[in-house]
Structures are given as structure tokens and as C-alpha cells.
Amino acid sequence: MRPEIALPILIPLFFGALSLAVWRSRLAQRWLAVIGTGALxxxxxWLLFATLNQGPLVTTLGDxxxxxxxxxxxxxxxxxxxxxxxxMAFSAAVYSLAAMGExxxxxxxYPLLHMxxxxxCGAFLTGDIFNLFVWFEVLLIASFALLILGGERAQMEGAIKYVTINLISSAVLLTAIGLVYGLVGSLNMADxxxxxxxxxxxxxxxxTVIAMLFMISFGIKAAAFPLFFWLPASYHxxxxxxxxxxxGLLTxxxxxxxxxxxxxxFTQDAELIQTILIWGGTITMVVGVLGAAAHFEFRRILAFHSVSQIGYMILALGLMSPLAIAGGLIYTFHHSVVKTNLFFVSGVSYRLRGTHELKELGGLYRAAPWLSLLFLISALSLAGIPPLxxxxxxxxxxxxALDLQFWVVTGIALAVGLLTLFSMTKIWAEAFWKAAPENAPTPPPVEPGQPLYLMYLPIIGLAAIAVLMGIFGEAVFELAMLAAEQLEDSRIYIEAVLGENP
Amino acid sequence: MTSMPSLILSTAARVLLPLLVLFSIFLLLRGHDLPGGGFIGGLVGASGYTLYLFAFDSSAARAALRMDPRTMVGLGLVIATLSGVIGTFVRGEPFFTSQWWEVYVPIFGEMKLSSPLIFDLGVYMVVLGSVMTIVLTLAEAEE
Amino acid sequence: MEPLMAYVVGGLYAAAIYMMLRRSIVKLVIGLILLSNAANLLIFTAAGLVRGTPPLIAEGAQVPPPGVADPLPQALVLTAIVIAFGVLAFAVVLIHRAYEIVKADDLDQMKSTDT
Incomplete structure (x- = not known):
């Protein structure tokens, strides 16, 4: 019996149910959010240490x-x-205490957050493809409702695109699952x-057709080229x-x-899949970063950068060597931390200035020097400046990539890093460095009981993680290498699930 | 709601509500081996309260329900989740492994209690609560 | 039976995609409904169609008789139908609210968040 595997699913389920049961009490919901995500x-x-010490852990549901x-x-x-x-959940919950309106x-x-x-977590832990579909739907329906909280016009328009494209992605996933079941009569991943x-x-x-269907479905959810248009239309x-x-999480x-x-x-037709992933990833990087360069709205720039960074992760998968996959894993973790943090910073700047438009922002360096420092840590980390x-x-x-002699791809990846730096310096120059413009809008009224320090705490914490991941780069790298080697040798996973001789 | 509720309907609803609730609990309890269960039971119970709402008004249905429907959904989910972890904490079995207890009740003889029944109870509350949330919201929007 | 179902599924996919390519949001949702139904029927068909042999084990026997229908795809389809129902209900409410706010049933009028 392995309680630690099911806990990451049961804890949010339980706390979500509990905060629904006390939905009249705002205070109780806030406390449950912090406690629940902290427990998660x-x-x-706990799960990471247990997995590290004992190899892949498996539990059957209902025996x-x-x-x-x-x-x-x-x-x-x-x-x-x-x-x-x-x-991400814990920092978002703490941040929400100060940032979420009544x-x-x-x-x-809060119940939606838990759901x-x-x-x-269910999608990360399940070993069954139909169950994966179910968890996808759970997180999708919660994300639909979260996306339209507040019900402004922009949210409705963004949500229609987000909902439509995600429903199409789910239908494609379901189609692929049906074909898999028709072909081999099993849904267990190891099997x-x-x-x-x-x-x-x-x-x-x-x-190969089934593999492509899965790739399209997950590519939509990950926002890879050419399936990413819903992300910049809705995330801001x-x-x-x-x-x-x-x-930080959904893509x-x-x-x-x-x-x-x-x-x-799907390891049979490796060459075709690798080629698609490598070039898909590369084009995603370029398109995302060019889109960001053209924008002057804080959150839109960040949304486009999400697309661009997803490209790196897909490229790493396409290269398929342990080193590249380890890089991709570090990238995934790092990008979540940093991108979430940048969005948090944009929230603080909105609270101070009442706008997300870079043209109307300004003078934040003078008004909030510490915020500027925290922004700089995250922004430089996103661009890939040592030692972050x-x-x-x-x-x-x-x-x-160099080990596998992909020179062109490597060159593009480095150039995209430079362009990322360009976008980040654009935000820095416009929002923080230049003097506040004359006709700046007034900041929104602040509800009582929402102190600013609660917004700073998660930002400081995530910035510290970005710095520590750089300083303790070797430990992080070793962990990622271990994970990549587990992925590379699929026998480990199969034996853990099906026993020694499947 | 109409300004003049029908006398026949309101008299019948007063009698039918307890009957339907009783029937829904009957469906809930027999559901493990026979047709029935928490989902159907919850729907039947909800139909009783909806009838009551048609006969009187939404505030009367709310009062008859005693508990806020959203709270009921939350509690039902809590119960369903907890039913899955009983076996884990008592016997160290994987989550959602069915647990059975045989209880002797005077007059009725031996009865089987189980964790699927507790799960079904949670489902019952979730279904009743969510249907009533929808119906009451619609009714109140119209009023 | 299978070839007929295959044509039906193919027709549903085609109709769904045609509807989703229209500008009207209502037609978009109809397309989504058709799409999810097409996927459900596909699961059902791909897993093999058998008539009149429910998967019941006779009293005293240990295994069901050969050639029984596979109950798993039915469970899968049932789950998928319920999920699709919930999600589509949300989508319908969403387009209703969006219509109230934007006052248009035209996707071309909803470009303010695009790039």
C-alpha cells in the first residue's frame, strides 16, 4: 500500500469538497486553500523522496x-x-489571498482551484490512458470556470476560443483512445x-496514425506550433x-x-516523430518569441513567451537523448517557476499602477525598487542569464542538441534566447525604468484585508527558487538525469506496473 | 411561479414529498446488488423537491431542503472521498478497496454495511445538491 | 454492421468539421456536439460490434461463453457521454453569456483578444 501516490489527488479533492461545503464562509475557504495547497x-x-529512494511506485485503485x-x-x-x-498551487493560493476580489x-x-x-495531479500520476482523458476533463472544466470568473467581455471572447479548441483536443484524444482500444484491447500505458x-x-x-492523433491532442494542450493560437488569445x-x-501548470x-x-x-516510428517534434518545437520557439516582440501589453508578452518556451521543451523531447530530456525537464520546472512569478509581478504592477499597457506604465523602479529586483531575477532567468x-x-x-550535431536548431535556440532578453528588457525599460507618464490611469481601489505583502511573499519565494536552482544546478541536473534515464529505459516503468515478466 | 398555486398540486406535493424522499432512500439502499443506487436515488429525491417547488415557491423548497444545496454537494463529495480511504487507514489496502462489515440488527437479522454504500451516500448528496442548485437558480432567476 | 457504422462515424466527423468552420457560434457548438458523438460512436465501433450476447456468466461457470460483447467500451462511452454532456452544457451557457455581452453570434466580432 502506497498512500503517498494517491495523496496528491485525494488532498485537493478533499479540500475542494470541504471548501465547497463551507462556501458561505469566505474566511474558511481562504484558510482551506492555503492549508490544502500546503498539504499538496x-x-x-514526500512522493518525490519516496520515488527517488525506491524507484517507480505503483498503486492499484480498488485492488x-x-x-x-x-x-x-x-x-x-x-x-x-x-x-x-x-x-505553483501553494504560491498561487497565498497570492490569491491578496489578489482575488471578493x-x-x-x-x-477556491473550490475550482482545488478541482x-x-x-x-491525476493526469500526472495515472497509468491508464482513458483515466488520463478523465483527469484532463476534470482540469479543463475547472479551468473553463476559472477563466470566466468575473465575466468581462475579453474573458468571454477568450473563453470561447479556449473552450472550443480544448473540446476539439479532447475529441481527438478520445478518438485516439478508441482506436487504441480497437487495435490492442488495452488502455494501461505499460501494457x-x-x-x-x-x-x-x-x-x-x-x-503511426494513432501516435499523430495523440500528438495533435497533446500539442493543442501544450500550445505547440501550429496549434497554439488559443493561448495568447485567452491567457491574459x-x-x-x-x-x-x-x-505555470496547464500547458x-x-x-x-x-x-x-x-x-x-510510441517508440516504433521514432524517426518521423522525432523530426516532427524537433521542427515543431523549433518553429514554436521562433513564432512565440516574435509574437512577444510585437506586443506592448505586459501579460500578452508573457503569454507569447509561454508559447516560445514550450518550444524548448518539445525540442528537448524530440532530441530524445537522456541529456536533452534532462534539459527539457529542468526547463519545464524552471519555466513554471519563472513564468508564474512574472505573472505575479504583473499583478503587483497592476495594483500599483492600474494598467497592464507598457505605454501607460512607468516609474516602477523608483516606486518599488524591490519589485524591480524580483522582476529582474525572473526575467533574466527566463532569458537564460547565468547563474540563474x-x-x-x-x-x-x-x-x-550539440552532442547530436543539430547545429541549425542549436543556433535558433540561442537566437530565441537573445530575443527573449530583448522582450524582457522592453518590459524593464517601459514599465520600470522610464518615468511615469503624465496621463497614467489611477490604480484600482484595494479591498480591505488584502495586504500587499501577501503578494510579495510568493514572488520572493519563487525568485529564491529560481536563484537556488542556478546555485545548486548540479543537484538539479543529477535529479533530472535520473528522471531522464528512467524515461529512456521504458522497461523500468513497465516492470514496475506489470511485474518482472509481462 | 404563478400567482395562484393549484390547490390539488399543493396538497399532493405535501404528501408526495416525503414519499418520494423515502423512495429515493429505498433506491439508495438497495442499489448495491439491484437496480438503484445513489445517482438514481438522488434524482428521485430531487424530483420530489422540484415538485414541491412547483407547488409552492423556491423559498419553500429551500426551507424543505433544510440544507443549502451547495453545502450538500460539498458534504457529499467529502463523504465520497472519505469512503475511499477507510480501507487504507483501517487495513492498509489500496485506495477505494471495498470494505464490508456484517452487522446484526434486531428484527431484520444480518445486514451488510459497506464502503460502497458510504460512497453511494456521497453520490446521492452530490446529485441531489447539484440538481437542486440548478433548479433553484433557474427558479430564482425567473422570479 | 461495422462498415455501415464506419460510414456513419465518418459522416459525423465531416459534418462536425463543416459546422465548426462556420462563423456562427451556435453552429460551432452544434459542430462540437457532433464531434463528441462521432468520437463516442468510434469507440463503440472500433471495439467491435456484437449483437445479442450480453457479457453474463452463467450460474456455476467461471468464464463467460465465447463471443460475448465487450462491456468495457460501453463503460468508456458512458463516461465520455457524461463528460461531454457536462462540458457542452458549460459551452452553451458560455455562448449565451457571451452573446449577452458581445451582442453578436459571429466569431468575427470577437477579435478583441486576438493578436
Whole structure:
């Protein structure tokens, strides 16, 4: 019995239910949010250490054995992603205490937050593809509701695109699951890996079709080129704590699913898949960063950078070497921390100045020097300046690409890093450095009981993590290498789920 | 709601509400081996309260429900989640493993209690609560 | 039976995509409904269609008789239908609210958050 595997799903479910039961009391919901996400973070740390010490952990639900029942599996990739979810959730919950208006909280923000986390953690831990679909839907429906909290015009327009494209993605995923079941009669990931590995040659074409369907579905969720248009159209519309959580977590679920499926299950037609992933990732990087360069709204720039950074993670998967995948994992973790933090900073700047438009912002360096420092740490880390977290993530990734002699791709990745720096200096120059413009809008009224320090605390914490990931780069790298080696050798996962001789 | 509620409907609803609630609990309890269960039971219970709402008004239905429907959804979810972890804490089995207890009740003889029943109770509350949330919201929007 | 179902599924996908390419949001939602139904039917068909053999184990036997229907895809489809129902209900409410705010049933009028 392994309680630690199911806890990251049960904790948010339980706290979500509890905060729904006390939905009249705003105070109780706020406390439950902090305690629940804190417990999730703690269980994530526990799960990571347990997985690190004992190898992949498996638990069956209801004691139905794999491959017949649903299993929860925690290998290092899953455990790291759960830890990331806990970290993002905890910082977003603390930030929400100060950033969420009473109207949003009354409309069920905290129960939805917990449900979203249950879906995210379930998707990271499940070992069954239909169950993965169910968790995707859980997190989607929670994210739909979070996205339209407040009900402004921009949110409605963004939500229609977000909902539509995600429903299409779900339908594609369901189609692929149906074809998989029709082909091999199993839904357990480890079992599928075994069955696809010894599938008949006549089925190779169909398996490739199924692999492409999964790639499109997860590519939409991860916001990869050319399927990313919903992200910049919607991510900047909701309250900033929601944007931050989405940018930090939701696209990562798609990235996680791509990593899981294309290292474990679909390994036959590797060359075609790798080529698509490498060039898809590269074009995603370029398009995202160019889109960001053209914008002058704080959160839109950040949203486009999310697309660009997703490209790096997909590129790392496409390269498929342990070193590159380790780089991709560090990148995923680093990007969540940093991008969430940048969204948090944009929330503070909105509170101080009442606008997200860079043209109307200004003088923040004089007004809030510490905020400027925190922004700079995150922004430089995003661009990959040593000794911050982004530098090591990019370094390992580029090193992996160079080892495989992908010169062009490496060059583009480095150039995109420079363009990222350009965008970040644009924000720095416009929002922080230049003097405040004459006709600046007035900051919004602040509700009582929402002290500014509660917004600073998570920003400081995440900035500290970005710095520490750089300083202790070696430890982070070793952990990522271990996870990458587990992904590379799919036998470890299969034996953990199905036993020694499947 | 109409300004003049029908006398027949309101008299019947007064009698039918307890009957339907009783029937829904009957469906909930027999649901493990026979047709029934928390989902259907919850729907039948909700239909009783909806009838009551048609006969009187939304505030009367709210009062008859005793508990706020949203609170009920939350409590139901809590109960359903907890039913899954009983076996884990008592016997160290995986989550959601069914637990069975045989209880001797005078007159009725031996009865089987189980964690699926507790789960079903949670489902019952979630279904009743969410249907009533929807119905009451619609009714209040119209009023 | 299978070829017929395959044509039905294919027709549903085609109709769904045609509807989703229209500018009207109502037609977009109709397209989404058709799409989710197409996927459900596809699961059902791909797993194999068998008539009149419910997966019941006779009294005293340990295994069901050969050639019974596979109950799992039915469970999958049921789950998928319930999920699709919930999500589509949300989508309908969303377009209703969006219509009230934007006052248009035209996707081309909803470009303010685009790039």
C-alpha cells in the first residue's frame, strides 16, 4: 500500500469538497486553500523522496490488478511534475489571498482551484490512458470556470476560443483512445508499450496514425506550433492569479503527456516523430518569441513567451537523448517557476499602477525598487542569464542538441534566447525604468484585508527558487538525469506496473 | 411561479414529498446488488423537491431542503472521498478497496454495511445538491 | 454492421468539421456536439460490434461463453457521454453569456483578444 501516490489527488479533492461545503464562509475557504495547497506541496515532496529512494511506485485503485484495473504510477517524471504542481498551487493560493476580489471568491474560486489541482495531479500520476482523458476533463472544466470568473467581455471572447479548441483536443484524444482500444484491447500505458512493441508489421501505419492523433491532442494542450493560437488569445484575460497558475501548470500537463507517450508508448516510428517534434518545437520557439516582440501589453508578452518556451521543451523531447530530456525537464520546472512569478509581478504592477499597457506604465523602479529586483531575477532567468535557473536549463538542452550535431536548431535556440532578453528588457525599460507618464490611469481601489505583502511573499519565494536552482544546478541536473534515464529505459516503468515478466 | 398555486398540486406535493424522499432512500439502499443506487436515488429525491417547488415557491423548497444545496454537494463529495480511504487507514489496502462489515440488527437479522454504500451516500448528496442548485437558480432567476 | 457504422462515424466527423468552420457560434457548438458523438460512436465501433450476447456468466461457470460483447467500451462511452454532456452544457451557457455581452453570434466580432 502506497498512500503517498494517491495523496496528491485525494488532498485537493478533499479540500475542494470541504471548501465547497463551507462556501458561505469566505474566511474558511481562504484558510482551506492555503492549508490544502500546503498539504499538496508537502505530499509532493514526500512522493518525490519516496520515488527517488525506491524507484517507480505503483498503486492499484480498488485492488484491481494491472492491466485490468486503473493504476496510479509515480516515476520520477510524474513525481517531479506533482511537486511542481504543489509549488505553483501553494504560491498561487497565498497570492490569491491578496489578489482575488471578493466577487471572484464568492463565485467559487477556491473550490475550482482545488478541482483544477486534482485534475492536474491525476493526469500526472495515472497509468491508464482513458483515466488520463478523465483527469484532463476534470482540469479543463475547472479551468473553463476559472477563466470566466468575473465575466468581462475579453474573458468571454477568450473563453470561447479556449473552450472550443480544448473540446476539439479532447475529441481527438478520445478518438485516439478508441482506436487504441480497437487495435490492442488495452488502455494501461505499460501494457500498451509492450503490445505496441510487438505489434504486427501490418499495423505500423495505424499505430503511426494513432501516435499523430495523440500528438495533435497533446500539442493543442501544450500550445505547440501550429496549434497554439488559443493561448495568447485567452491567457491574459482572467484575474492574474489564474493566469499565473495556468501559465505555470496547464500547458505543462500537455508537455508531460507528450513526454510520457513518446518515451514510453510510441517508440516504433521514432524517426518521423522525432523530426516532427524537433521542427515543431523549433518553429514554436521562433513564432512565440516574435509574437512577444510585437506586443506592448505586459501579460500578452508573457503569454507569447509561454508559447516560445514550450518550444524548448518539445525540442528537448524530440532530441530524445537522456541529456536533452534532462534539459527539457529542468526547463519545464524552471519555466513554471519563472513564468508564474512574472505573472505575479504583473499583478503587483497592476495594483500599483492600474494598467497592464507598457505605454501607460512607468516609474516602477523608483516606486518599488524591490519589485524591480524580483522582476529582474525572473526575467533574466527566463532569458537564460547565468547563474540563474534558466541558464542551466538552456545549457543542458543546448549541450544535448550539440552532442547530436543539430547545429541549425542549436543556433535558433540561442537566437530565441537573445530575443527573449530583448522582450524582457522592453518590459524593464517601459514599465520600470522610464518615468511615469503624465496621463497614467489611477490604480484600482484595494479591498480591505488584502495586504500587499501577501503578494510579495510568493514572488520572493519563487525568485529564491529560481536563484537556488542556478546555485545548486548540479543537484538539479543529477535529479533530472535520473528522471531522464528512467524515461529512456521504458522497461523500468513497465516492470514496475506489470511485474518482472509481462 | 404563478400567482395562484393549484390547490390539488399543493396538497399532493405535501404528501408526495416525503414519499418520494423515502423512495429515493429505498433506491439508495438497495442499489448495491439491484437496480438503484445513489445517482438514481438522488434524482428521485430531487424530483420530489422540484415538485414541491412547483407547488409552492423556491423559498419553500429551500426551507424543505433544510440544507443549502451547495453545502450538500460539498458534504457529499467529502463523504465520497472519505469512503475511499477507510480501507487504507483501517487495513492498509489500496485506495477505494471495498470494505464490508456484517452487522446484526434486531428484527431484520444480518445486514451488510459497506464502503460502497458510504460512497453511494456521497453520490446521492452530490446529485441531489447539484440538481437542486440548478433548479433553484433557474427558479430564482425567473422570479 | 461495422462498415455501415464506419460510414456513419465518418459522416459525423465531416459534418462536425463543416459546422465548426462556420462563423456562427451556435453552429460551432452544434459542430462540437457532433464531434463528441462521432468520437463516442468510434469507440463503440472500433471495439467491435456484437449483437445479442450480453457479457453474463452463467450460474456455476467461471468464464463467460465465447463471443460475448465487450462491456468495457460501453463503460468508456458512458463516461465520455457524461463528460461531454457536462462540458457542452458549460459551452452553451458560455455562448449565451457571451452573446449577452458581445451582442453578436459571429466569431468575427470577437477579435478583441486576438493578436
Amino acid at each position: 506541496l508537502a505530499s509532493g515532496i 484491481w490488478q494491472a492491466p485490468f484495473g486503473i493504476v496510479l504510477v509515480s516515476d520520477l517524471l510524474g513525481a517531479i511534475m506533482v511537486l511542481l504542481a504543489g509549488l 466577487g471572484h471568491e464568492r463565485f467559487g474560486y 483544477l489541482l486534482a485534475g492536474v 500498451l508499450a509492450v503490445k505496441f512493441a510487438d505489434a504486427d508489421a501490418e499495423h505500423t501505419g495505424l499505430i 484575460t482572467p484575474p492574474v492569479a489564474v493566469s499565473a497558475l495556468f501559465a 505543462k500537463v500537455g508537455v508531460y503527456a507528450l513526454y510520457r507517450f513518446f518515451t514510453l508508448i 535557473s534558466g541558464f542551466f536549463a538552456k545549457f543542458v538542452l543546448v549541450r544535448g
